[in-house]
Amino acid sequence: MGEVKRALVTGGCGFLGSHVCRRLLQDGYRVVALDNLYTGSKRNVADLFANPGFAFSEMNVIEPLVDLGSFDEIYNLACPASPPHYQARPLFTTKTSVLGALNVIELAAKCGAKVLHTSTSEVYGDPLVHPQVEKYWGNVNTIGIRSCYDEGKRCAETLYADAIREMDLDVRMVRIFNTYGPAMDPQDGRVISNFAMQALRNEDITIFGDGSQTRSFQYVDDLVEAFRRYMALPKERIRAFFAEKGLGAPVLNTGNPGEYTIRQLAEETLRQLPESKSQIVTRPLPADDPKRRKPDITLAKELLGWEPRVPLAEGLAKTIAYFRTRA
């Protein structure tokens, strides 16, 4: 039997991070969750504190991490990710992405850890290519109100790509598309949380525009499964695969390519909450409404033998059960 592996999860008390911590503990890891609790919450990992393999460190990823100890794997998930959160503190958001990447790189180089870095579909911006493939360079404004997140995440990808070339670091990057599940912040302003909370509170469910615009939704368990398969592959396999695909660094789309209209999502939410008195109402589409974004997951299928398995109705049921505890 091998030695117990140690993992660091930055943003470990956030929506995604808490699921990663839980999965790693199930897989037999010792886990340190690092979080500054700006958008994360200890509530998300309350069930893990009793586990002797779990430790929480209240710390900011923009501070040096190099004295945190030695890890086999680092999962870098620290960054405010919903527009109301990241736009409230834009300079801090960009710092979190960029200084966070530099600090993770420094720590990983010191202890020889492999790194999973979570990038985002936002690096594609307002894409001119549909669905988005990893080779697409994106269409991103450098000076707008979303730029703090988008450009910070783009710059972090650059730093990791150069850390691979310059320092031979073992890094794997994912570009995460819309993801939902328990531990989402009810106030994050996203459509899944909005609709569920409105339905639970018997408030009107507000659709912006006519509701025919489509979105893709990935259930969090599918995403975490992709992380684990990606990290399990040998470094050489990763390098060879992305080189063969003509990509300068390992960047992998993970998302659910299934498309639903916003109206379908509202109707499914109400179907699952038959006791709700909410009505669907429509409002004018705001000017900055993000256009359609949909992942091409050909590379993830080929490299990881992975594709999303959780249907929307099933994932939504689990998510609504969670929101019920928060309403």
Added chain:
Amino acid sequence: MGEVKRALVTGGCGFLGSHVCRRLLQDGYRVVALDNLYTGSKRNVADLFANPGFAFSEMNVIEPLVDLGSFDEIYNLACPASPPHYQARPLFTTKTSVLGALNVIELAAKCGAKVLHTSTSEVYGDPLVHPQVEKYWGNVNTIGIRSCYDEGKRCAETLYADAIREMDLDVRMVRIFNTYGPAMDPQDGRVISNFAMQALRNEDITIFGDGSQTRSFQYVDDLVEAFRRYMALPKERIRAFFAEKGLGAPVLNTGNPGEYTIRQLAEETLRQLPESKSQIVTRPLPADDPKRRKPDITLAKELLGWEPRVPLAEGLAKTIAYFRTRA
């Protein structure tokens, strides 16, 4: 008579920085040149050391600047800018742009300085729009070997745009296109330096491809004139102008829209050096040869009443005279 103004020029011993220092001294400023001498050189400002208004600080812009003193104006020019330089140390290059921006923002906030930040036409990447206007979002690879410069500069723009919105900082950004003149590094790998040094050494002048590809060349004095006019305008005028143009922050193209073929440049170089024994030879075009890039300077004309005045033959003569001292 007003008090003497103080200016900080980061990258003050570099090609552009040395010209900015000289001009500011001529305009009556006290000037601190900050440089880590990675690509800059004290040779570039050797004539300024005798001036009591000039001081040099050997320091890296990625270190905190906040204790440097108080300034009225900060010109942030620190960053390796030619591919052989920035690709030799990619992580350091990105840090210089991003941490440099954060440090300049911190210093400017403390002392109330106005900031001129030098961005670059590289934020447009391999542009799909010709000529490039400031509203164009660019076409940039996040994970390639040029990304350390391009994405670092893009991220710096984002930080300054948010520093304006979040902290009400007085920042003016320029996106600088191809610029040349005395104090250029003879080894910087750019076509002007390459041709001049080859002609001065009686070596073959190498054209890649058939030489019909075009480039635009801005003489450094024209650029520095644009800086000074931009900094002289009141903050309110800057804000109103860019808001009216639908731009989220003050980003202004500065470059010379005149186009020359690479063959014309080679021929003009030889015309100015009739004693040279060099011959023009052609070589295959490398795969990563940058495509055509040409500034649209409509906004700079309107805001600054500025356009480039120095013809290529005149600027090239001054530049060759400089390279003669370095051959």
